[in-house]
Amino acid sequence: MTTLSPVSERARWHRRAALVPLAYLAGLVIVALAHPWLPAWRWLAMHLLLLGAVTNAVLVWSAHFTSAILRLPAPAHRRADVAQLAVHNAGVVAVLAAGVTDRPWLGVAGAVAVFAAVLSQLIWLARRLRRAVPSRFAVTVRYYLAAATALLTGIPAGAWMLVVDDDTRPRLLLFHAHVNLLGWVTLTVLGTLLTFWPTVLRTRIADGAVAASRTALPAAVTGLVVLAAGLLAWWPVLAAGGLLLFTVAAGLTAVPAWRAGRAKPPASFAAWSIAAAGGWLFAALLLDARILLTANSSAQAADRFSTTLTPFLAGFVAQVLLGSLAYLLPMALGGGPSAVRHRTAILDRHAAQRVSMSNVALAVFLLPVGPYVRITTSLLVLAALVQFLGAAARVLHTARR
Incomplete structure (x- = not known):
């Protein structure tokens, strides 16, 4: 019997793990097309993206980058990783089902499962960082630790909102959304881009x-804590101040990224998607600050926050996820340089059309335009996602063969 090499085992793991976020993205397409007949479809779509696609990708790839940065040996088996993803996705399915069927305690049980999966990630990261030899880029793992801590703080607020509906709900909603979006997602992205962005370019x-990332992390965490406290107490000026500090921290990491982009301009779907995502991040942060400072109450701020979610989710989160997968999948699936180039070419096909179409359509969607223009532009953004999913499916199929 032929024994698979470690590279082959790693490729098999990443091929199977990649199916999970891609399946959630396919579910997002279905929800978008069937939304007139679905209850709470916006909530469902948002959690398919964030809790399903993004969180699965973060759990897998943050462990991958941690092992690479800290120079850890490849795991002898993937049983713990499989168990973690199984628990997490069982929780995600329960949360999604609870939101659609109005069964709050099912959602609470799902939130407990997600909490357990993320907690296991936090413990794993802390142990690896403590035992590893000093590394120049270990700050990336500290970003991951801060991001996981933020999500563990935001999950209970989301679970509480499933069973309690009182005057505190708008504040909890704002707290839950900001801690998860800025803490879990954005901190992970900022930490990863230190090494990943130059690699993509x-x-x-x-x-x-490296110095900018080390300076930015405590500033970002402090800003996030101040923002969270200001939202829970509904002191909008304090919340906006925390958001401003977080934005400054993100800007500190963006400066060296900008320099790298000037030295080697983006020339692939992955690079252009990540670059466009960075622009939408700062646009969403500025729009968010404006909402906090102009809202008359927490309820009004929570109602207006939906205008921030569109550029944040479609512009920043989705594009950075697709761009990252477009670069990582060809590399992780193995097979040598020729196979990597072939897979990258598949994912880069019509790259200019996809990136320009989705970003121009999103920009027009955010303007004060009529309903038919909004429908058209949203369909164009959705078409770009479908194009990516088709290319990714082809890449995974070639890897399987």
Whole structure:
């Protein structure tokens, strides 16, 4: 019997793990097309993206980057990883079902499962960081630790809102959304891009990038804590101040990223998607600050927050996820340089059309336009996602063969 090499085992793991976020993205397409007949479809779509696609990708790839940065040996088996993803996705399914069927305690049980999966990730990261030899890029793992802590703080607020509906709900909603979006998602992205962005561009890390990341992390965490406290107490000026500090921290990491992009301009779907996502992040943060400072109450701020969610989710989160997968999948599936180039070419096909179409359509969607224009532009964004899913499915199929 032929024994698979470690590279082959890793490729098999990443091929199977990639199916999970891609399945959630396919579910997002279905929800978008069938939304007139679905209850609470916006909530469902948002959680398919964030709790389903993004969180699965973060659990898998943050462990991958941690092992690479800390120079850890490849695991002898993937049983713990499989168990973690199984628990997490059982929780996600329960949360989604609870939101659609109005069974709050099912959602609470699902939130407990998600909490347990993320807690296991936090413990794993802390142990690896403590035992590893000093590394220049270990700050990335500290971003992951802060991000996981933020999600563990935001999950109970989301579970509480499933069973309690009182005057505190708008504040809890704002707290839950900001801690999860800025803490779990954005901190993970900011920490990863230190090494990942120059790799995507195929250039060297800009001077001062590591120092900027080390300075930005405590500023971002402090800003997030101040923002969360201001939202729970509904002190909008304090909340906006925390958001401003978080934005400054994100800007600190963006400066060396900008320098790397000037030295080697983006030339692939992955690079252009990630670059566009960065622009939408800062646009969403500025729009968010404006809402906090102009709202007359927490209820009004929670109602207006939906205008921030569109650029944040469609512009930043979705694009950084698709761009990252477009670069990582060809590399992780193995097979040598020729196979990697072939898979990358598949994912890069019509890259300019997809990136320009989705970003222009999103920009027009956010303007004060009529309903038919909104429908058309949303369908164009959805078409770009479908194009990516088709290319990704083809890549996974070639890897399987």
